[in-house]
Amino acid sequence: MSSLAGLRGNTELANYGVTKAANAQLARNIAVKWGSENIRANAISPGVIETDFAQPITDDPDRPEIRREKTPLGRFGTPAEVAGAVVWLASSAGAFTTGQNIVIDGGTVVND
Numbered sequence: 001m002s003s004l005a006g007l008r009g010n011t012e013l014a015n016y017g018v019t020k021a022a023n024a025q026l027a028r029n030i031a032v033k034w035g036s037e038n039i040r041a042n043a044i045s046p047g048v049i050e051t052d053f054a055q056p057i058t059d060d061p062d063r064p065e066i067r068r069e070k071t072p073l074g075r076f077g078t079p080a081e082v083a084g085a086v087v088w089l090a091s092s093a094g095a096f097t098t099g100q101n102i103v104i105d106g107g108t109v110v111n112d
Contacts, residue, residue, distance in 0.1 A: 002027075002043040004105045020045070024101040031099030040098035042089050047105025049077040072107030 005013045006020030023043050030041035048054050048067055057063050058076060068074050085102050088094045103109055 002045040002101060004045050004047040004103065004109060007045060007101075007103070007109055027101065028099045035098055040089075040095075042094075042097060042099065043101045044082065044085055044089075045101055045103045045105070046082050047071065047077060047103075047108045049079060049082055049104075051079060070108055070111055071105070072111055075106065077104060077106060 001020075002023040003017070003020035005017035006022075006024055008017070010017050024045065027041040027043040030039070034041070048057055048071075050058060054076070057067055064076075068076070082104055085104055089097060089102070
């Protein structure tokens with residue numbers, strides 16, 4: 001698992017973001033090194049997902065609306081939406097996907 005924090009600068013999550021960027025790079029390197037053995041590696045980069053981990057954002061009275069406004073879909077994601085990508089990657093439908101960083105963020109990273 002990577003994170004949206006690994007794709008953008010963030011003063012509050014700087015160290016976390018660096019480690020998540022490294023996870024995405026590790027997936028690319030594994031894909032290149034082990035692809036000939038039919039080993040696939042991908043990263044998933046969620047945005048704000050309604051979980052206990054995101055409670056500092058989702059439960060803060062001032063932050064949720066600001067975050068939703070920066071997200072084109074206008075809401076936080078759900079664990080099931082992230083799980084859907086995992087299932088796809090693990091299935092035969094994802095068998096030709098490797099070295100990718102799948103962003104699941106409601107469009108946040110593409111929004112200006």
